[in-house]
Amino acid sequence: MTLWVAAEQILHKWGESLKECGMDLLVAQKGESAEGVDGFLLTGPGDYSSLHELGENSLCQENGPALLLVFGDEAPYGWADELAAACEASQKPCEVVRMSLWSGNERVLLGGEPVGQQMRRLCRLLADHGKVSMVCGRREVDEAIRQLPRYLAWKERFYWEMGEVCDDNGVSLSQVSRALGLDTRIGQGWLDSGRQDHSLVCAWIVRECQHVLQKAKIERVALIGPEGLWSSMPQGWLAGRKVAVYTGTDKLFPNEVRPGWVRCNSWEAAVQDADLLVIGDGQGVVAELSLQELIRAMRQSLVIDAVSSFPVQEARLLCQGYRAVGEKTNVWEWRGL
Missing domain, CATH: 3.40.50.720 (NAD(P)-binding Rossmann-like Domain)
Structure with missing residues (x-):
């Protein structure tokens, strides 16, 4: 045709x-x-x-x-x-x-x-x-298109709220979500990466960054995720730190949004000598990442991961500090930070 x-x-x-x-x-x-x-x-x-x-x-x-x-x-x-x-x-x-x-x-x-x-x-x-x-019907297709992002936003809010409950009770959101996904009405795609509203992930990242910045000497921070997410973060949340950004695209990160931030053409360049890595939204970028290569490139292997990119047990074993959604709030105290 x-x-x-x-x-x-x-x-x-x-x-x-x-x-x-x-x-x-x-x-x-x-x-x-x-x-x-x-x-x-x-x-x-x-x-x-x-x-x-x-x-x-x-x-x-x-x-x-x-x-x-x-x-x-x-x-x-x-x-x-x-x-x-x-x-x-x-x-x-x-x-x-x-x-x-x-x-x-x-x-x-x-x-x-x-x-x-x-x-x-x-x-x-x-x-x-x-x-x-x-x-x-034609209008039924329109309605499905209109309702899909609303449903995904609701679903994401549910799992972020459940992540807080899992933190409070010392259980793993990843495991609980997989258990829920055994019910075919729910499925395994529990954390939507195509979010339009960044408010929940922004608040979580700021909170977790505050925890680690209080406990470790952080000079250089690497950010991996889409431009829209980092543009939505509050001003001054990484004040006084060197920041490198990798968005996974060829689109330049606007300097007027975050003056002084360095845009990198690869995740390897972004994480080189970084003390802290923040993974905000994979968007296919995470598929490129190797945890062992990340750790070798970084000065300190401290990772805040909003999309649960790696198996939690492996990440905790290899990283000085690893924080994923719904995986215990005291993570930064485990490795003597």
């Missing part, structure tokens, strides 16, 4: 993911033949306005209605239904389908007419490419 898109950045952002679903994206050009093109990929009203002048009627007249695939989580709520109603009112030969990728792109939500020609074609295409699809 081949779809036109309005801009090059859409192709760059979604081209690979949709290719895995059997869809090829092409940037639409004026005067270009629509032969072999099945429809438009739309991420919002702006895309539709840009593509509208090309004319939906030029697409797939022999093979049925053109596909208007409203894709992603940026399209306005209910817009796919409005677009479908407008096409029906104007008798345009188009079929509007709402689509969203879920669960690491392995599952797909499709909203539209269950017996629509393009809907049936999409379902077959996705099945051929090993994707599990669910068909529902």
Whole structure:
């Protein structure tokens, strides 16, 4: 299946993911033949306005209605239904389908007419490419997209609160969460790394940093995690310390946000000679880390880990001090800090 898109950045952002679903994206050009093109990929009203002048009627007249695939989580709520109603009112030969990728792109939500020609074609295409699809209403896809981050935020708050209880009672949040996950209604993905609200993790990191800064001589601090997290931290929380940041991306950390902080191009450079490492949010960066290499590179092997990157027993054995969520508040007293 081949779809036109309005801009090059859409192709760059979604081209690979949709290719895995059997869809090829092409940037639409004026005067270009629509032969072999099945429809438009739309991420919002702006895309539709840009593509509208090309004319939906030029697409797939022999093979049925053109596909208007409203894709992603940026399209306005209910817009796919409005677009479908407008096409029906104007008798345009188009079929509007709402689509969203879920669960690491392995599952797909499709909203539209269950017996629509393009809907049936999409379902077959996705099945051929090993994707599990669910068909529902267009607005139901919108609602699922809207509710998912709310649910994940609630779930994260629950585990952070449970972590405090585990600390108070001297039990391991990691083990308790795995035990809860044996119930298939809960599952094992207990700590969401794609958070939008950083307030809980920020408060926890500040508290734990205060503990270790009071007990050890800390000159250099390494931070690993996304720019958004470190930009959300309170001013002055690492005052008087040298700070190196690794975000796992090529995007520069803005100097005006944290003057004096050094952005590093690798985690190895960030942790070199560090006294304290703070892992704020893995975002795939943690997969690069080797605990033994971390320890060899650091001057003091003190680690505050908000995403439980390493097995707790191994980390406690190898590190001078290791603190993960829900793994006892007196950790900084264990190794004579």
